[in-house]
Ligand SMILES: [Zn+2]
């Protein structure tokens with residue numbers, strides 16, 4: 001347990017401020033591995049283990065078995081349990097936050113696995129520490145890994161077809177694209193797809209955050225954004241070339257919404273109904289926008305034929321008044337001219 005201001009060790013500190021920098025702290029702000037920390041009665045020093053899933057004593061307040069005094073979590077003195085190394089005390093973190101030490105690939109795999117199997121743990125870790133920049137990098141990497149294989153596959157097919165075209169039409173089978181051009185296209189394509197995933201997560205986070213705030217919630221932006229970013233982990237299903245995007249897109253999308261909701265709930269501790277609203281609102285909004293776009297398209301395509309009948313009736317109206325001769329010969333397209341000329 002280290003001070004969040006200066007990193008000073010807060011073991012065996014009876015006061016509630018950091019001896020080094022003076023920053024206040026409460027044991028309930030921390031999470032530990034279960035049974036890794038001893039909580040000692042402030043009156044007599046009797047130890048109790050932190051046994052619940054956050055490594056804290058359960059119940060939080062009780063009467064000391066030795067001295068009978070009131071023990072309350074935030075009044076107790078903490079230290080690592082006997083035989084537990086100081087470095088092994090901390091509860092789960094999102095592995096991505098540790099990528100500088102363990103390497104980005106291991107951190108990526110660990111984070112995806114954690115988000116798929118233990119989204120609550122991801123949310124709790126984000127409640128402790130949510131870094132928007134790291135979350136953004138995770139989405140972009142996730143987008144590249146999820147969409148990359150199919151993008152490369154499609155590109156390979158395109159290049160293959162072009163080579164085949166050339167060889168079959170007698171140009172000698174030379175590569176149409178140099179390998180550098182093909183690689184360039186691959187990079188651009190994958191970058192656009194991964195930016196697309198990032199944009200999608202940002203839109204989801206924006207609408208979810210607005211929904212939470214409008215309904216009276218207090219969740220901060222960075223936690224909501226991080227939850228939506230790490231919630232995109234199920235998109236890794238799309239990494240199966242070709243099959244993924246065409247068969248698993250819906251599954252990945254729905255799983256992402258569910259996982260994001262669970263992470264968000266644990267990260268922000270907002271009421272369940274507000275979390276559900278925050279996840280449903282983007283779907284409804286996107287549905288409404290799609291419906292609006294479709295109806296606009298229908299209206300404009302439905303509106304296109306309507307100018308045609310107008311000239312047909314226009315000559316009929318114009319004929320009796322102005323031009324009795326040309327009516328039979330003049331087409332509908334020429335009618336506006338006939339009307340405008342005299
Ligand atoms: Zn400090």
Ligand SMILES: [Zn+2]
Pocket residue numbers: 041042043044045046064065066067068069
């Ligand atoms: Zn006691």
